[in-house]
Amino acid sequence: MELTAPLLQLATQALDLVLDFKRPADAVLSAFFREHKKLGARDRAFVAEAVFGVLRRYRYLSVVVPAANPRTLVIAWLIKARGMSGAALEQFAKAELIDHIRSARTDDLPLPVAAELPDWVVDKLRPAMSDADILALGRALQQPAPLDIRVNAHKADRDAVLARLQGEGYAVEATPYSPWGIRFKEHPAINRHPLFLDGSIEVQDEGSQLLALLLGARRGEMVCDFCAGAGGKTLGIGAMMASTGRLYAFDVAEKRLANLKPRLARSGLSNVMPQLIASETDTRVKRLAGKLDRVLVDAPCSGLGTLRRNPDLKFRQSPESVAELTRKQASILRAAARLLKPGGRLVYATCSLLPEENEAIVEALLAEGGFTLLPANELLAQHKISLDTGPMLRLSPAVHGTDGFFAAVLVKNGA
Numbered sequence: 086m087e088l089t090a091p092l093l094q095l096a097t098q099a100l101d102l103v104l105d106f107k108r109p110a111d112a113v114l115s116a117f118f119r120e121h122k123k124l125g126a127r128d129r130a131f132v133a134e135a136v137f138g139v140l141r142r143y144r145y146l147s148v149v150v151p152a153a154n155p156r157t158l159v160i161a162w163l164i165k166a167r168g169m170s171g172a173a174l175e176q177f178a179k180a181e182l183i184d185h186i187r188s189a190r191t192d193d194l195p196l197p198v199a200a201e202l203p204d205w206v207v208d209k210l211r212p213a214m215s216d217a218d219i220l221a222l223g224r225a226l227q228q229p230a231p232l233d234i235r236v237n238a239h240k241a242d243r244d245a246v247l248a249r250l251q252g253e254g255y256a257v258e259a260t261p262y263s264p265w266g267i268r269f270k271e272h273p274a275i276n277r278h279p280l281f282l283d284g285s286i287e288v289q290d291e292g293s294q295l296l297a298l299l300l301g302a303r304r305g306e307m308v309c310d311f312c313a314g315a316g317g318k319t320l321g322i323g324a325m326m327a328s329t330g331r332l333y334a335f336d337v338a339e340k341r342l343a344n345l346k347p348r349l350a351r352s353g354l355s356n357v358m359p360q361l362i363a364s365e366t367d368t369r370v371k372r373l374a375g376k377l378d379r380v381l382v383d384a385p386c387s388g389l390g391t392l393r394r395n396p397d398l399k400f401r402q403s404p405e406s407v408a409e410l411t412r413k414q415a416s417i418l419r420a421a422a423r424l425l426k427p428g429g430r431l432v433y434a435t436c437s438l439l440p441e442e443n444e445a446i447v448e449a450l451l452a453e454g455g456f457t458l459l460p461a462n463e464l465l466a467q468h469k470i471s472l473d474t475g476p477m478l479r480l481s482p483a484v485h486g487t488d489g490f491f492a493a494v495l496v497k498n499g500a
């Protein structure tokens with residue numbers, strides 16, 4: 086595509102709005118496009134690509150550019166990531182700036198810059214990971230995520246959906262771990278496809294799909310998705326229950342639960358009860374104490390495992406926000422644990438990469454007694470899924486091609 090001065094100006098303006106990191110970049114960009122209604126599809130695509138492209142390499146580009154500002158960052162991205170030639174850019178930037186960027190070194194960078202992670206994140210990862218693994222993780226997190234869908238087992242069959250999509254010319258393949266997953270090579274607008282509109286498929290990362298398997302809810306059981314949000318996991322669990330029994334979908338965010346409603350309608354499930362709660366200590370929660378067979382806690386977390394989708398998130402989190410989240414996670418997990426019958430199953434999951442949001446939260450509950458860890462690797466093997474990351478599941482984009490993801494399965498003692 087041909088770069089023009091107005092287009093460069095638009096990308097610069099949009100980036101400027103994103104770089105205060107007060108709101109999620111995708112929300113800022115949507116608002117920006119609403120204000121620039123006349124922009125054509127190709128120009129929008131360029132602006133979005135430039136903004137997300139800079140965000141993915143923000144630490145590196147900030148080192149490369151002598152006086153980093155949104156415009157020079159976009160120019161540095163065009164040269165370093167898009168491989169644009171100096172000649173194509175000479176009408177937009179001084180020759181010294183172009184030369185400086187072109188000759189900037191790419192080797193010998195400090196680990197946090199090469200991995201595109203904040204220093205404090207690298208410090209928190211270091212006790213559990215080698216520098217080489219942190220670098221591989223950081224590099225994988227810089228790549229855009231593939232588009233994964235989950236076939237709704239209540240309505241459709243994966244092989245049939247796969248064959249249909251292939252027949253329609255989509256480049257798709259079955260996901261390696263989830264029995265319901267299909268991965269697209271491109272990013273088509275799948276939310277307009279008839280299979281999406283009739284609830285046969287939902288967009289969901291493969292890692293998230295595995296949670297329903299780990300929870301293992303059966304027909305007729307009493308189950309709760311404690312942090313249901315817009316119901317990504319709820320719908321997978323409800324399908325496994327074949328729309329029988331009862332599946333409570335709790336959340337404190339009214340808007341997210343509202344977003345669950347149309348998805349629920351499409352899914353054809355009639356066993357889900359969305360329930361807005363004020364907090365994890367709400368009386369509606371306490372009323373269910375000791376009554377449930379399975380509870381999923383897909384806890385609010387730093388989201389650092391999803392940086393492929395939200396590269397700005399790492400700059401909107403801090404050690405303080407993580408500390409606050411860990412207090413919340415521990416409190417929610419305890420409240421959720423009280424709902425289980427003896428022998429009932431509790432799954433704790435996050436899309437964080439940090440041990441303090443993951444293993445530490447689970448180990449603290451285990452140390453109090455009352456629960457036993459059920460090895461996730463053995464459970465997955467029972468489903469013929471060869472995914473062995475040890476007794477707790479830790480998925481990494483560098484190793485598994487999924488978002489960064491953590492899950493632990495616990496059983497309430499005393500059955």
Ligand SMILES: C[S@@+](CC[C@H](N)C(=O)[O-])C[C@H]1O[C@@H](n2cnc3c(N)ncnc32)[C@H](O)[C@@H]1O
Nearest residue numbers: 312313314316317318336337338365383384385
């Ligand atoms: C990681 S998201 C869940 C995503 C969701 N499970 C899905 O698959 O779409 C965490 C959710 O926890 C909710 N949350 C935060 N505090 C909570 C609390 N005290 N009790 C229940 N849910 C809470 C948030 O509103 C958010 O929707």
